[in-house]
Amino acid sequence: MRENKYTPEDLKAMQAWSLERKIQVTQTRLIEWYQKFEGKVYVSFSGGKDSTVLLHIARQLYPDIQAVFVDTGLEYPEIREFVKTFDNVTWLKPEMNFREVVTKYGYPMISKEASRYILVARRCPNGKTAMKFNANNPHDAKYGGRYSVVKWNKLTDSEIPISHKCCDVMKKKPIKKYEKASGNKAILAIMATESNLRKNAWMANGCNAFDAKRPTSQPMSFWTEQDVLEYLRRYKVPYASVYGDIVEENGKLRTTGCQRTGCVFCGFGAHLEKEPTRFQRLKETHPKLYNYCLNGGEYDDEGLWKPTKDGLGMRHVFDELNRLYGDGFIKYEQGGEE
Numbered sequence: 001m002r003e004n005k006y007t008p009e010d011l012k013a014m015q016a017w018s019l020e021r022k023i024q025v026t027q028t029r030l031i032e033w034y035q036k037f038e039g040k041v042y043v044s045f046s047g048g049k050d051s052t053v054l055l056h057i058a059r060q061l062y063p064d065i066q067a068v069f070v071d072t073g074l075e076y077p078e079i080r081e082f083v084k085t086f087d088n089v090t091w092l093k094p095e096m097n098f099r100e101v102v103t104k105y106g107y108p109m110i111s112k113e114a115s116r117y118i119l120v121a122r123r124c125p126n127g128k129t130a131m132k133f134n135a136n137n138p139h140d141a142k143y144g145g146r147y148s149v150v151k152w153n154k155l156t157d158s159e160i161p162i163s164h165k166c167c168d169v170m171k172k173k174p175i176k177k178y179e180k181a182s183g184n185k186a187i188l189a190i191m192a193t194e195s196n197l198r199k200n201a202w203m204a205n206g207c208n209a210f211d212a213k214r215p216t217s218q219p220m221s222f223w224t225e226q227d228v229l230e231y232l233r234r235y236k237v238p239y240a241s242v243y244g245d246i247v248e249e250n251g252k253l254r255t256t257g258c259q260r261t262g263c264v265f266c267g268f269g270a271h272l273e274k275e276p277t278r279f280q281r282l283k284e285t286h287p288k289l290y291n292y293c294l295n296g297g298e299y300d301d302e303g304l305w306k307p308t309k310d311g312l313g314m315r316h317v318f319d320e321l322n323r324l325y326g327d328g329f330i331k332y333e334q335g336g337e338e
Contacts (some may be wrong), residue, residue, distance in 0.1 A: 012220060037185050048261045069083050083180035106163030185215050279293070293314050
């Protein structure tokens with residue numbers, strides 16, 4: 001087994017660097033990547049604050065560097081309008097829309113890892129993955145705690161199909177097709193703090209994964225969200241209006257609008273959020289999207305809940321999860337009102 005390039009202590013030390021030093025190191029990693037592939041690279045640009053900072057830094061070095069935006073149809077309208085203000089951006093479209101993906105595979109709920117386990121366990125109820133949902137399985141005894149999937153065993157035979165496939169179909173597949181056609185290598189605004197999976201990937205490969213099966217550069221891996229907000233504020237970089245203003249509160253920066261601008265209807269991590277949750281905010285800021293998200297839905301011939309043309313039916317999904325895991329597991333109405 002190959003040894004990691006870095007340790008958790010290395011990451012902590014780098015995260016403690018000044019913003020100026022982080023910018024310098026990020027620039028160095030970008031230059032290394034650009035030169036290695038002789039300019040056949042691109043910035044993955046979502047229109048969110050992280051990739052906005054990355055593109056700003058990259059275009060200070062290489063003004064004509066390509067940016068790529070995957071137009072999934074799940075972005076906030078303000079994000080799409082913001083992306084339109086940039087030149088030299090390639091727009092990609094997935095082959096299926098969100099409703100079609102959910103109808104075929106299931107709803108993106110809990111987390112990518114848990115939803116993947118749930119989908120596989122439903123398809124192969126006697127397989128190794130299904131056994132991980134058994135409270136006495138060796139996997140849970142070894143890993144347990146926050147990495148345990150046993151708590152989600154109620155969803156393996158629920159009327160609500162759960163799946164991780166949304167990201168694969170709507171984001172990864174169009175990007176893979178683009179990379180194959182263009183030969184360009186990705187530069188991503190991913191930070192190690194976002195998940196243990198990303199942290200482990202950084203420790204194994206560093207910022208520039210030259211030797212990975214899919215080579216990618218993640219030159220902001222050691223940044224934090226506070227760094228991103230400070231960069232936007234200090235250098236007066238325009239960002240999507242959906243975030244609101246950047247303000248300082250109790251010594252920390254935050255946005256007055258959305259905290260995250262991923263896919264609007266994504267349920268990954270929704271059960272972990274403090275109020276107001278993403279769906280509570282959506283009700284206030286984008287009521288039409290909120291109504292489409294919650295309304296609609298029906299049972300198919302096999303008794304599984306699926307979206308309909310008039311809505312995704314996620315109200316029923318949330319209510320079922322709240323029934324299984326307790327009231328307030330997922331908060332989607334202001335004040336808990338129906």
